[in-house]
Amino acid sequence: MADAPRDGGPLPGARADIDPDFFGYRSLLDPDEQALLAGLRAWLTGNVAPIADDYWSRSEFPHQLIPELAELDVMGLSIDLADRKARRRLLSGFVGLEFARIDASFASFYGVHSGLAMGSIAQCGSDEQRERWLPAMRHLDQVGAFGLTEPHGGSDVAGGLETTARRDGDEWVLDGAKRWIGNGTFADLVVVWAKDVTDGSDGGVRGFVVEKDMPGFSSAKMENKMALRITQNADLTLDGVRVPEANRLQHADSFDDTNSILRSTRGSVAWSAVGVMTAVYEIAVQYAKDRVQFGRPIGANQLVQDLLARILGNLTASLGMAVRGAQLQDDGVFHDEQGALAKSFCTSRLRECVGWAREILGGNGILLEYGIARPFNDAEALYSYEGTREINTLIVGRSITGLSAFT
Structure with missing residues (x-):
């Protein structure tokens, strides 16, 4: 050298x-x-x-x-x-x-x-x-990503999670948004954390594996960062995304x-x-x-x-x-x-x-x-x-x- x-x-x-x-x-x-x-x-x-x-x-x-x-x-x-x-x-x-x-x-x-x-x-x-x-x-x-942080929830996400999951038969319907998601623009699957509102009340936090081709799921690259510019951080949108029960992480309940x-x-x-x-x-x-x-x-x-x-x-x-x-x-x-x-x-x-x-x-x-x-x-x-x-x-x-x- x-x-x-x-x-x-x-x-x-x-x-x-x-x-x-x-x-x-x-x-x-x-x-x-x-x-x-x-x-x-x-x-x-x-x-x-x-x-x-x-x-x-x-x-x-x-x-x-x-x-x-x-x-x-x-x-x-x-x-x-x-x-x-x-x-x-x-x-x-x-x-x-x-x-x-x-x-x-x-x-x-x-x-x-x-x-x-x-x-x-x-x-x-x-x-x-x-x-x-x-x-x-x-x-x-x-390639995987991890969806926890939200547009309105960073440090307080533990008590202020806005993304929701509602049980509908053998599926779950996810609605909400995630922000600052690394790998989010090209990940094949994203582990999304959402609040269970199936019974109309807080049923705890659950984890779901959302695959990129599921209808209602979209990602947009965050631009103009001054740091970690190679990292592809994304805004994720979940608009009535239907996730099968088989994609709910079975040991994630809170x-x-x-x-x-x-x-x-x-x-x-x-x-x-x-x-x-x-x-x-x-x-x-x-x-x-x-x-x-x-x-x-x-x-x-x-x-x-x-x-x-x-x-x-x-x-x-x-x-x-x-x-x-x-x-x-x-x-x-x-x-x-x-x-x-x-x-x-x-x-x-x-x-x-x-x-x-x-x-x-x-x-x-x-x-x-x-x-x-x-x-x-x-x-x-x-x-x-x-x-x-x-x-x-x-x-x-x-x-x-x-x-x-x-x-």
């Missing part, structure tokens, strides 16, 4: 000579797990990194990469399948880190499909439903079931934040070594070294939290407040890191080809989705005090 030009020109997509794992957390992985990650990193570096800026600029998704990605067999790694045993959450966490290191939008695609959509079917579906959908989703023959999915994926967002921090640290270190001002590399200046040390500190602390969270998940003792703390802490530290890295790069930091501008913007989305910092801190605060501050 060639070094970056001494005049501070565009940086290479991979920086193998810089080790961001300061405390050696990857040593917790088995050799076969490390080999899987190495193969994934090579594929992402060779296929996604060279085109990410272009697709980000055009706000488009590189659909042509999906068949090749499927061959890596990294979807739904933590799910037990007929011909593949569940792998450790620690491994799937590092997989998410590798996606985010190259591009946060591609990590979002992975997280929505593998974590939210496949996770919902795995946790809340019947054996028949798991056999019906998960093998195809594993191989990306079918928002507690929905929240069991979110508990896991908040930890995944923490891993994404660590992945983006990994990238900006590598870029900033390389730039500091290669950018010459006043006759020497800017990395020889105390203020620059201070910023690099701050970025590394945030990265290392966040990675440690993500690793421990994955271990707790593997042990089956991961709680809501732990996922909430990991998500809010790691994404907050990411926000600091992208600012410091952009500062190191100076004016070049706002140019896509120097590597910082894209994560600088994408960090804003990670900071907000799957629960804002404020909502997650209230979950943690309730655990600390035993008192709820939710209104």
Whole structure:
């Protein structure tokens, strides 16, 4: 791999000579797990990194990469399948880190499909439903999405769900709208959460697998985003969509079931934040070594070294939290407040890191080809989705005090 030009020109997509794992957390992985990650990193570096800026600029998704990605067999790694045993959450966490290191939008695609959509079917579906959908989703023959957030409901969606489901014989009729749905423009199926109003009263929250060709279902791409521009977020409309009982997730009967999915994926967002921090640290270190001002590399200046040390500190602390969270998940003792703390802490530290890295790069930091501008913007989305910092801190605060501050 060639070094970056001494005049501070565009940086290479991979920086193998810089080790961001300061405390050696990857040593917790088995050799076969490390080999899987190495193969994934090579594929992402060779296929996604060279085109990410272009697709980000055009706000488009590189659909042509999906068949090749499927061959890596990294979807739904933590799910037990007929011909593949569940792998450790620690491994799937590092997989998410590798996606985010190259591009946060591609990590979002992975997280929505593998974590939210496949996770919902795995946790809340019947054996028949798991056999019906998960093998195809594993191989990306079918792409999934997750429909919870609504135009009028984000942080308060638990108590303010407006999308309704009404039982009509062997079918359910769904009406409502969903917003900010990742993969929503091209997903083959969407796990939609709706309030059961069959008896004219609140019958709990239920989950349904809505297939893209069902009459009354439509999606429209959300335009003009400043972050995660490769991610195809959509507005979904459900206008009298008739869903067979066979598509109702058989073990999803309340928002507690929905929240069991979110508990896991908040930890995944923490891993994404660590992945983006990994990238900006590598870029900033390389730039500091290669950018010459006043006759020497800017990395020889105390203020620059201070910023690099701050970025590394945030990265290392966040990675440690993500690793421990994955271990707790593997042990089956991961709680809501732990996922909430990991998500809010790691994404907050990411926000600091992208600012410091952009500062190191100076004016070049706002140019896509120097590597910082894209994560600088994408960090804003990670900071907000799957629960804002404020909502997650209230979950943690309730655990600390035993008192709820939710209104």
